Amino acid sequence: MEKAKIGAYQFFVLLLLFELGSAVLVPIAIGANRDAWIAILISTIGGVFLFLVYYRLYKFYPQLTPSEYMEKLLGKFFGKILAFAYILFFVYISARVLRDFGEMLLSFAYVDTPLFIVNTLFILVIIYAIQKGIEVIARTGELFFNLLYLLAVIGFILIVSSGLIDLNQLKPFLEQGWTTVFKVVVTETLYVPFGEAFVFSVILPYIKDTKKIKYAGIAGIVLSGINLSLVMAINISVLGIDLATRSQFPLLTTVQSIQIAEFLERLDVFFMVSMVIGIFFKASIYFYAAVSGTTILFKFKEPSKLVYPIGLVILFMSITIANSYSEHLTEGLDLTTRYLHPFFLVLAPVFLLAIAYMKNRKRKKK
């Protein structure tokens, strides 16, 4: 574990950028059709509860990272196995996020460029950031947070003032009933992006003002939930449900439809910038969690030496993970969000929390 300290505000910013990450770019919760935004709002509430679970775990062991307290709770053998599984999970998701980035860039801008080149260039930046440590990532986050919100606010004003929003497109509400909405919540949006906040368990021990963690975390999740819901509602009201469903990147299509005064148009760069910022933080934090986990599990003295090999693994994994974008997406829905996420983000933490409660009760009795 490196010696670093980050503030509660920095944590809030990182969490927000992480949650928005790739979720703002792809059609999330689109299984709920026009009610995608309702599904996202409901998942936000679920996300807050999940975060409280992670927070309680942290409260039991405020000085330790997950791989350390897993050993304490499950015993040496099982704790190490679970910690190792988590490392694999973090590496895999980091690779998935990197693949998302490459695919997005290749789909609409760099059609002729090989995926390998794009991903290599991006992983180099991430490797550099990870080597500098969490403090640098947090400070970068503060910087880009302002830029991202500036772009978002300008984009929002442009979309509204170009008269594209037709709120009637969101009607009828709940056409397929609440069941569809809850199905989407339970199978998708609860985990991506809200449950993914579990990764921050690795970062929580670094935070200086421990009292503010709870509120910073809840604020981050609620704000990101509102933002995501707003973006999805705008996408659907601008594009209509058919186009929003069929677009690979609805936000891009929405931004492309802006036309004001004959010269404010073709603002694809808004999408590009938010994509690079969001994906950078999402991939970096997963990557960082993997590096930190490995350092502790295998008792490495210099974590910075681990960055290159793991970076290389992520890079190659991101390319070999799927043959096509469709395969990548299908794998994401059928494997990752169906099995991996519920286990690593909900079941395992809840289980750990239950054990922590029991152990502590015993200790109190003694």
Place this chain on the structure above:
Amino acid sequence: MKRKSFILVLYFGCFLTLTGCWSQKELTDLAIISAMGIDLTENGEYASTLQIINPSNVAGGLQGGGAGQGPPVSIYTATGSSIIEMNQRASKKLPRRRYYAHTNLLVIGEELARKEGITGILDAIERHQEFRMTAVIIIAHGVKASDLLKVLTPVDKIPAKKIIKNLRFTEEQWGEVFTLNLQDVKKDMTAVGKSPVISGFSIEGDPVQGSKMENVQTSDPETTLSATGLAIFKEGKLVDWIDGKTARGTVLILDKIKNTGISFDWKDKKDVGTFQVIRMNSKNIATMKKGKPKITVEVKAEGYLSEIRTAVNLTDPKILIEMEDTIEKTIKEEILLAVEEGKKVKSDIFGFGQVFHQNHPKEWQKLKADWHDVHFPELTVDVNVEVYIRRTGLRNNPSVLKE
């Protein structure tokens, strides 16, 4: 030392990778396509027409001085069995790389729109990362798209630009036609309770003469392009054309009109007054009455009297209120004319079905299946128009007051 040389190597590495010349496109190598036309050939293949800008002939006289030597645009055509294939085949004739990012106009030939429809064609364009969904779509009325794109136009040198501006200003000042981009068309086509209406353009005069430079070298061009009516689509295929008052009524229901002049009768005298609309909006309200769908079109129009050619005392507010009633009736007639036409071809171009879907989702499930063929033609449509004459221009009474 070792560290320094490493950094140097890194720098050079960056030079190589970050200059961004992976798939560079030099400006002088681009054929900027301003408009694309698609037709159906006799043997069932597609024929595309690419209108390409000749940059040196468009530049203003002050800059190059060479402007006006040749035509501002050149036309390239190709045929093929798919949109992408034929456009790529066109590169056999083109000296440059085709560049679609500035294609602002898509022209569909009438025959293609009638026989095959537009659903399939749009897919290739949607998928393409260069092509913009904000491009305007029009239907070549009675002519081939290729002929339409060949006509050279004065004032606005690039024909595609002329067509787009033409549509926009007609929409703003008169009605009858309106600009519709590909995204809107796609939206209308996928909504169950709405069919698209697309503006049409036609050639007045001889198409061959229109493609020659002489056409723009006279003050009265022999061949001109003009907006003519709206094409009604049903299930992606063109079924009918509407024009004149019917077309304006349609645009009115769709709430696209900003300004327009409405002529009205006054005391047995036909069309003696004109009501100039400044603000106008319409709203469709769906209600269910005993299981029967009913639509109320509510129109509010505000404006002034811009012309009156009969003896009338305009200083009397009561007369103005009476006049408002007359204008309301005129607008109502226009709207009903449009509704009747839509019912006749059994295509809900007004999006009434969509309003039902949005506000009565449960009942809509029953209506959905045969909305266009059964329920829409039987639909009760009520029209409520409210007209406000705010002022009468710079004069009060017309000079023909005394009879």
